[in-house]
Amino acid sequence: MIEFEHVGKRYGGRFEALADVGFAVERGEMVFLTGHSGAGKSSVLRLLMLLERPSRGRISVAGHDITRLHVSQIPFYRRQIGVVYQNHQLLHDRSIFDNVALPLIIRGAAPQEARNRVHAALDRVGLLHREKALPIELSGGEQQRVGIARAVVARPALLLADEPTGNLDPQLSADIMRLFEDFNRVGTTVLLASHDLALIARLRHRVLRLREGRLVADEEAA
Amino acid sequence: MTRSQPPSRDSAPPRRGARTHQITAEGRSRAWRRHHRQMALDSLGRLRRRPLSTLLTMLAIAIAMVLPATLWLALGSAQLLDANLDDSARMTLYLDQGLSESQAMAVAERARAEAGVAGTELITAAAGLAEFQQRLGMEDALAMIDDNPLPATVLVQPQSRDPQAAQALAERLGAIDGVEEARLDMAWLERLRQLGELGRRIVLVFGVLFGLGVLLVVGNTIRLAVESRREEIEVVTLIGATHAFVRRPFLYVGAWYGLGGGLLALALLTLGRGWLSAPINAIAQSFGSRFELPGIGPGGSLLLLLVSTLLGLIGAWLAVGRHLAEIRPR
Incomplete structure (x- = not known):
């Protein structure tokens, strides 16, 4: 599903965020990406979302080389992946329903079908009853679940998450992780960046460990 | 990324194979219009x-x-x-004072026959005076003059707009017997x-x-x-x-x-x-x-x-x- 070959990323020609990183994630896998802050977790995700291009190497997703994807093709590429952000990236002037519906509106889904899918996604994360609320009226954990609902509403084959439990207490974090595992169980490939080592250890999935921009360990699922 | 069958309308959670969204061309254009609206x-x-x-x-x-x-x-x-102004690209031939109406008509005929002339219009001295009076509302003042001070005039419409041709034409027309002066105010027009x-x-x-x-x-x-x-x-x-x-x-x-x-x-x-x-x-x-x-x-x-x-x-x-x-x- 994801393939990194000798990927390097420099910023401003000096700072080397990633150096010669190579790994592959199979379709249907759930993988943790871990390391201290600044180790390169976010860079890996940013490259996968095509927010940045690698300075060296090749990245392919679902068999396609995305490093040379034309700018005009990027939106269509991004529609194939769902992304969950640490800071949720919700629109604060729109209701929960509208936030979750956004990916479908961008794709041009028919209103009735969009409504069904949004309800299904909100139901999945247990927030169907809050669809009319504004993000500000929700707790941090609830906002994160809205972010997850938005990421999965269009049923992407690949789900990326950047510190999805960063600001949550252990109980809420465990709940959120269970959601990701649920989606993984039905076939979605999941790549999660997190530095919550205790949580990662409990969950027994494959772990990619980064240190100073290099991949230092690839631990298979226990 | 696999593209499986079109998405079903049910509200079931995503099933194995993680379907991606597929939209027909017609649906897309409908969505496009909807978004525009x-x-x-x-x-x-x-x-x-x-x-x-x-x-x-x-x-x-x-x-x-x-x-x-x-x-x-x-x-x-x-x-x-x-x-x-295009209209007044015409030339005006001022005829000699004291020409009779039939003499004036003969001059107009001759001018009409000249090469390069598209048309002529004779304004007799009497007609000219009448128009003058009407335009300026000076009936009273002019009534005091015994003789008509205005000459008969012939308006000439040249065929060509070319200034040089018009100039040459004006010279030829000015040479006709009974024509006092042929006037063509080119500089002003220009x-x-x-x-x-x-x-x-x-x-x-x-x-x-x-x-x-x-x-x-x-x-x-x-x-x-x-x-x-x-x-x-x-x-x-x-x-x-x-x-x-x-x-x-x-x-x-x-x-x-x-x-x-x-x-x-x-x-x-x-x-x-x-x-x-x-x-x-x-x-x-x-x-x-x-x-x-x-x-x-x-x-x-x-x-x-x-x-x-x-x-x-x-x-x-x-x-x-x-x-x-x-x-x-x-």
Whole structure:
């Protein structure tokens, strides 16, 4: 599903965020990406979302080389992946329903079908009853679940998450992780960046460990 | 990424194989129209929620549109004058005093037969006097003169507009017996034509300058709107919005600004015309003539609205385009 070959990323020609990183994630896998802050977790995700291009190497997703994807093709590429952000990236002037519906509106889904899918996604994360609320009226954990609902509403084959439990207490974090595992169980490939080592250890999935921009360990699922 | 069957309409959670969304071409064009409709209304709603700043922006556009439009109208009336002038590209043959009416007719015939003459019109001395009296309202003064002081004249319409040919023709016509003088006032005509050209260029310069002004006004306003919705743009871009999708609401805002500004400009032009027409009519009447200030007319109104809307659209496009270029991957 994801393939990194000798990927390097420099910023401003000096700072080397990633150096010669190579790994592959199979379709249907759930993988943790871990390391201290600044180790390169976010860079890996940013490259996968095509927010940045690698300075060296090749990245392919679902068999396609995305490093040379034309700018005009990027939106269509991004529609194939769902992304969950640490800071949720919700629109604060729109209701929960509208936030979750956004990916479908961008794709041009028919209103009735969009409504069904949004309800299904909100139901999945247990927030169907809050669809009319504004993000500000929700707790941090609830906002994160809205972010997850938005990421999965269009049923992407690949789900990326950047510190999805960063600001949550252990109980809420465990709940959120269970959601990701649920989606993984039905076939979605999941790549999660997190530095919550205790949580990662409990969950027994494959772990990619980064240190100073290099991949230092690839631990298979226990 | 696998593309399985079209998505089912049920609300079941994603099943194995993680379906991606598939949309038919027809559905896509329907969605496209829906989004356009939504954005048109949504952007209008945004403008209506801030009536004062909207009005100010539109007014700025209107003012920038009014000056070139006014100049354009002024040029239009000058061109009206020019059309009359083409008529007076004719030559006038002043005949000898004291020619009888039949002699004058014979001279007109001879002139008519000259090569390069398209037509002639004889104005007898009596007819000339009558017209003179009528035009100037000087019946009383002229009645005191016993003899008709005006010569008979022949108006000659040359075939060619070429100044040199006209000059040569005038010389030949002047040599005809009974013709006192053949007059062709070329220099005056040429000067007027140059003035017309100057006017056109001035309108062009002002049109371009003020058009740029409209672009700047709209561009700057839209830039602020983009700034205030930066977060939203980032989010929708992250989840796969195309540039067209991001641009759309702002283009509508720009177009509404342009259209509103154009309508205001029309209102200002109409008001201005009403305001000026009373004194101008009074002046024209005092000269015993009628002069109608040229209005912009339906065609001109449409053109004005089209141009202002287009300028709004382009201004918005440039403003959003700059922002979109900033967020492309590096």
